[in-house]
Amino acid sequence: MSVFSLKLAIEQNRLFNGEISPQFTSEQTRKARAFHQKIAGYQPTPLCDLSELANLFGVGKILVKDESQRFGLNAFKMLGGTYAIAQLLCEKYQMDINDFSFEKIKNTIKEKMTFATTTDGNHGRGVAWAARQLGQHAVVYMPKGSAQERVDHILNLGAECIVTDMNYDDTVRMTMKIAKERGWEVVQDTAWEGYTKIPTWIMQGYSTLADEAVEQMKELGIKRPTHVFLQAGVGAMAGGVLGYLADVYGAQNLHCVVVEPELADCIYRSGVKGEMVNVGGDMPTIMAGLACGEPNPLGWTVLRNCATQFISCQDSVAALGMRVLGNPLGADPRIISGESGAVGLGVLAAVHYHPQRETLKAKLGLNHDSVVLLISTEGDTDVKHYREVVWEGAHPTTA
Incomplete structure (x- = not known):
């Protein structure tokens, strides 16, 4: 041996x-x-x-x-992103998660929403997939060194994908700042003070x-x-x-x-x-x-x-x-x-x-x-x- x-x-x-x-x-x-x-x-x-x-x-x-x-x-990552987005929309539109359907919520949303996230690849792909199912927009940021194939997977789902010159954690902070300035919903799988609800759902x-x-x-x-x-x-x-x-x-x-x-x-x-x-x-x-x-x-x-x-x-x-x-x-x-x-x-x-x-x-x-x-x-x-x-x-x- x-x-x-x-x-x-x-x-x-x-x-x-x-x-x-x-x-x-x-x-x-x-x-x-x-x-x-x-x-x-x-x-x-x-x-x-x-x-x-x-x-x-x-x-x-x-x-x-x-x-x-x-x-x-x-x-596996879409399991978290889709569930969090569904919970977020149910809360926003006063719906019960047990009654959720992509078609129903798509017809309920009155104005286009943008979901933003940082990813090493798989989480962002899940968020992009969920946004497309709902007819909404996703902006996905990736840390430096991300493989082009992982970028392409996200782009092919209709999302915007930007590779930064920072590591993962610094990219998360940048994503939060940009999203706050532009009124986007952040769907991130890590938590910090004041941001725990969505990571819990994920x-x-x-x-x-x-x-x-x-x-x-x-x-x-x-x-x-x-x-x-x-x-x-x-x-x-x-x-x-x-x-x-x-x-x-x-x-x-x-x-x-x-x-x-x-x-x-x-x-x-x-x-x-x-x-x-x-x-x-x-x-x-x-x-x-x-x-x-x-x-x-x-x-x-x-x-x-x-x-x-x-x-x-x-x-x-x-x-x-x-x-x-x-x-x-x-x-x-x-x-x-x-x-x-x-x-x-x-x-x-x-x-x-x-x-x-x-x-x-x-x-x-x-x-x-x-x-x-x-x-x-x-x-x-x-x-x-x-x-x-x-x-x-x-x-x-x-x-």
């Missing part, structure tokens, strides 16, 4: 208290999922059982939620995927996962999903590992320090969707209370995950997973091939009885880079 060492810094969460958030409960999730179920073309994304890989890695099960098949948008929208996974596990005869690996940028997806899962299973019954790139590991550093820590400067990680330096305080609160461990890892871990998912063992299904989507599986693979494999497995509580849930949050949203990694061997595991 090959042996190689990739960087995995693992920090135990010493602030864990198992406290459930009232904002991210199974009740709130059911409301969000009921909304998504009314959108034309809705269907749960697959939960893939990688039984042969699980056998190789010495765990009971590896289950991967494949979000590349979400509404043809190749990522996080609740993300939890639809977790509700689907719980239902799918029941259909497979699985009582509950023992582990869930959640990647984090600002921590919105991780917080929304973990909040729901902790409410369903109890945080004490779930070993949650939050994974980030070492070049943008604000949640990991927050876990080390015990309070929110910002990471500044350029964040040139291949995990573009996770290249965020400032934690969402709503997400951080859930992760602080309910996550078990935080991991900061090098980019080669994500690249390894992309290759393993794209080249499955035996009869395991093939999953096309992008840089940000594959990092959870990459951690499992990096542990398996590490010279201290047994020590790392013990630290993560992994054994033959472990049932591991992973979220592949995106497909090949940057096809050129996906092929550079999977075909050409970019970001190799060995020198």
Whole structure:
């Protein structure tokens, strides 16, 4: 067997208290999922059982939620953006979210609205998609270094897309300033003082995927996962999903590992320090969707209370995950997973091939009885880079 060492810094969460958030409960999730179920073309994304890989890695099960098949948008992010926009419009026009329909609200809106957001790619695509469904306008700002393919995805949905010369967090601040000056509605998945309502809706929208996974596990005869690996940028997806899962299973019954790139590991550093820590400067990680330096305080609160461990890892871990998912063992299904989507599986693979494999497995509580849930949050949203990694061997595991 090959042996190689990739960087995995693992920090135990010493602030864990198992406290459930009232904002991210199974009740709130059911409301969000009921909304998504009314959108034309809705269907749960697959939960893939990688039984042969699980056998190789010495765990009971590896289950991967494949979000590349979400509404043809190749990522999960639209779950949050559409739900937040719907809630925003219901509040503005005094409608009940339970009665929401795109056609009804399109006919209700009296004057054209503009939704503004900052994105690394997938969130902006979701906001642009929702705006088009409603016959409205979207303006999407992206940080420097954004792939042209991700820009084109947004432009093709009829939105305006501007790539700045700033990092993600500075671009968020610029977006807020411009939107305020021009009277636009900001739909952002991070929160700050005075801006929490829309990020809360976005996080609740993300939890639809977790509700689907719980239902799918029941259909497979699985009582509950023992582990869930959640990647984090600002921590919105991780917080929304973990909040729901902790409410369903109890945080004490779930070993949650939050994974980030070492070049943008604000949640990991927050876990080390015990309070929110910002990471500044350029964040040139291949995990573009996770290249965020400032934690969402709503997400951080859930992760602080309910996550078990935080991991900061090098980019080669994500690249390894992309290759393993794209080249499955035996009869395991093939999953096309992008840089940000594959990092959870990459951690499992990096542990398996590490010279201290047994020590790392013990630290993560992994054994033959472990049932591991992973979220592949995106497909090949940057096809050129996906092929550079999977075909050409970019970001190799060995020198």
